[in-house]
Amino acid sequence: MRIGQVADELGINTKTIRYYESIELIPAVPRTPAGYRDYTDEDIDRLEFIRTGRRLGLSLDEIRQVLHLRERGEQPCDYVLDVVHRQLRDIDRHIRELAALRDELHRLLDTAHQPSEAPGNPAPRYCRLVEAAS
Amino acid sequence: MRIGQVADELGINTKTIRYYESIELIPAVPRTPAGYRDYTDEDIDRLEFIRTGRRLGLSLDEIRQVLHLRERGEQPCDYVLDVVHRQLRDIDRHIRELAALRDELHRLLDTAHQPSEAPGNPAPRYCRLVEAAS
DNA sequence: GTAGGGGTTCCAGTTGCTGGAAGCTCCAGG
DNA sequence: CCTGGAGCTTCCAGCAACTGGAACCCCTAC
Structure with a gap:
């Protein structure tokens, strides 16, 4: 699935998704032969998780912590x-x-x-x- | 009056005052022979006005508008x-x-x-x- | 063949400061 | 007279979380 469709489904800007990749909040996904990013359902889960975390008021850094903890099996x-x-x-x-x-x-x-001009003001x-x- | 004293009296950071000058929200004040900024009471009024505006939730740009309107006599x-x-x-x-x-x-x-693991979850x-x- | 609607990269800007480095100035104490 | 330290100067860089724009590539439809 290409980035535009992902963005539409999740209601995020494509720029935001690329930004998340640039700060390594999400991994770099594989590309199509044309160089387009190609997202799987798992990638979308991750993005949805991030979106929800943001909505709950977690900072990107806090979300990153959660993702790291999870990766370490904790x-x-x-x-x-x-x-x-x-x-x-x-x-x-x-x-x-x-x-x-x-x-x-x-x-x-x-x-x-x-x-406006009360006496004494x-x-x-x-x-x-x-x-x-x- | 030097910048540190102004900052103390108004409860603002000296950096903030220099920043306001750099974005031309306040004019560049005259300097002492040593190159230190020298503030008058009028400058302090202006800074206090800005501080109050910020406290009321005005953006720096909105405050700038107000100051400009005032300068044009409106x-x-x-x-x-x-x-x-x-x-x-x-x-x-x-x-x-x-x-x-x-x-x-x-x-x-x-x-x-x-x-955490209710049946069916x-x-x-x-x-x-x-x-x-x- | 060309128009369009995607996609790509990179750079820069947003808001309102704040921190740090390197260096100058001033004053008090020894 | 020297020295230390506080305060001042400038400039550069970074914060959070994106967002916009330029210049270019790719694919499809007409």
């Missing part, structure tokens, strides 16, 4: 569990930060409806919206 | 309002996605407590945790 699930736990912690923190930012932006929009240097957030 | 607040509205939409979507991912990871951890190729998420 069970990578403990490692994955660690990563997933860490990931959950990061996500919770990220959500909290985003929510705080959202609230701040909402407050900012509220001030946008205030008169200094003239804004750049943009009173942004300066109000300092 | 009121950038409408532009900033647009950016902030878009930003809010993006944040909400991002939070929703992260929450969905979090739930998925939680479900994943639940399956981690299931027996295919043997995992790489890691049953990740494969369960496909």
Whole structure:
């Protein structure tokens, strides 16, 4: 199967697949006589695994670790569990930060409806919206 | 004021300030006879403005737009309002996605407590945790 | 024969910094 | 006067994870 079809089926860019090969995340697959990459179902499994790992928030390097562990015959699930736990912690923190930012932006929009030159307010240097957030 | 002190006061890296200068987000400030950058209070205001904009989620390019608008004597607040509205939409979507991912990871951890070789389950190729998420 | 839609390689750019190396400047202590 | 160390300078390179573009090859259909 050629790279374009693989990309279509998995919903990845062909560039991405070649990139994964270039960083040796996937092995170099055999070529057709014309020099085209020729992928097997196993290659596609591997790519799908990578895609899922990415979707779960694993970095390419973490995915690489999992693949290496697997190649050495070890069970990578403990490692994955660690990563997933860490990931959950990061996500919770990220959500909290985003929510705080959202609230701040909402407050900012509220001030946008205030008169811009309330008595006693200094003239804004750049943009009173942004300066109000300092 | 020299770059180190500015960096300390604003809580930015000196490298970052030089980087901003290199991409012409801030002007090149005058130098002392020894060649050291010498910052005025106005420069620091500008940097603080940038820092706040970044904290609000504006990209450096968006910040650049605001600064340019301001230099041309236009009121950038409408532009900033647009950016902030878009930003809010993006944040909400991002939070929703992260929450969905979090739930998925939680479900994943639940399956981690299931027996790994339930009858009828295919043997995992790489890691049953990740494969369960496909 | 030629137009098109694939594929190939390699280089460079994206965003927002950050690290490191090699060298200059300044100031305080001995 | 010398020396050490902190802070400054420049330039180069790298991070993550791709993505775009140029220039060229291959295959099929009309």
